[in-house]
Amino acid sequence: MTQTAPITNILETSAFDPIAKEDPHARLKPLREQCPVFRDEVTKTWMLSRYADVRAMVNDRTLWRNGVHAEEGSFARFLLNADKADLPPGERQSILTMDDPDHQRIRTPLAKALYARVAKARAKIDKIVSDVLDTVQAKASFDLINEVAIPIPIVTIARILGVDDTRLEEFRDWSEGLILGLNPVRSAEETAHMERSSAAMDAYFTELMAARRAQPGDDLVSDMVALQAEGAELRDVELRINLQALLVGGNLTTTDLIGNGVRQFLLNPVQKAKLVADPSLVPGAVEEILRYEGPVDVTGRVLDRDREVGGCPMHKSQSVTMSLRGANRDPEVFERPDEFDITRKGTPHVSFGGGAHICIGAPLARMEAVSFFSTFFQRFPNLRLVDEPPQWRALPFFRGLERLRVEA
Secondary structure, rough: OOOOOOOOHHHHOOOOOHHHHHHHHHHHHHHHHOEEEEEEOOOEEEEEEOOHHHHHHHHHHOEEHHHOOOOOOOOHHHOOOHHHHOOOOOOOOOOOHHHOOOOHHHHHHHHHHHHHHHHOOOHHHHHHHHHHOOOOOOOOEEEEHHHHHHHHHHHHHHHHHHHOHHHHHHHHHHHHHHHHHHHOOOOHOOOHHHHHHHHHHHHHHHHHHHHHHHOOOHHHHHHHHHHHHHOOOOOEEEEHHHHHHHHHHHHHHHHHHHHHHHHHHHOOOOHHHHHHHHHHHHHHHHHHHHHHHHOEEEEEEEOOOOOOEEEEOOOOOOOEEEEEEHHOOOOOOOOOOOOOOOOOOOOOOOOOOOHOOOOOOOOHHHHHHHHHHHHOOOOOOOEEEEOOOOOEEOOEEOOEEOOOEEEO
């Protein structure tokens, strides 16, 4: 099916594009309406933006995730660690871009241990949220991102992993350095920070795993080395890579979930009043933040066979990029999709992807956000935005603020 698209390539839907950086839906809405199955010959990928197409694709467990299967010159191949191509998959990538059997071999024990930790973490997270909010309680104004939204997920994952409190400042610096790896146009200084952080984090996890083998603690690293001892087929290098991936994915996206959510409530005082009046709305409010202004733009797959989507023929080894953000505003699925409504019921969003690769950190992100929004506006009932344009981060395919100045 021949269609004329309102964009020339998928990068025009990312923060690389000035229009999309300020409002991604200025690009995504016409794309979904005019060319919902879009072939980008620049990056050699298809982009899907309708909910039904995106949901079907992310839930299809027959598709590949690893870009090694993709055609030459494609967006999926670009994301590979080319300098580590001679290593086994588990030693050069996390489960995020890995296929079975390695994906299942590594994800299964990691998910088992992580979910058990998350299930009993609510009191610990509530204390972290309270402690962080105490640091800004008396301030007339503060930057919600750097003073609140960044520390909460970093301290949370540090405590779950078993990082000593005396190393938290280092851990935060390393975590922020690792996040720079998601930016393909980082500066030389940022690249150096990223490389130092990666080396330091790798060394730290090696040290921590050895310490927990000698003397187990009440933490995720202890759980993982115990599962290794019980026979889990998981090498140390694979564990280190995936612990780092958990850090990067969880810290960045949960920071953005908190920051984007606070901004939406301050822009929508009626919704804020509903939340304050009825705390039972908090879990649904978190889901609406994820739908309306979620942290992640896209996910990807590689076709394992020829198929047709929306009348467009696709071929084996072609890359497919799914616009999670576009799907979450599809009017065919969501009534009044461009309204922020925390009482919304019905079809679930696709912000965590789906299928075998559904976000492993989703339960933890939800718990942190529920804990935060259960108390934040109770403690800061009169908070308002400082009158300045939003400072959106220039990180492609992620949506989050560099800063969010607020005042009492």
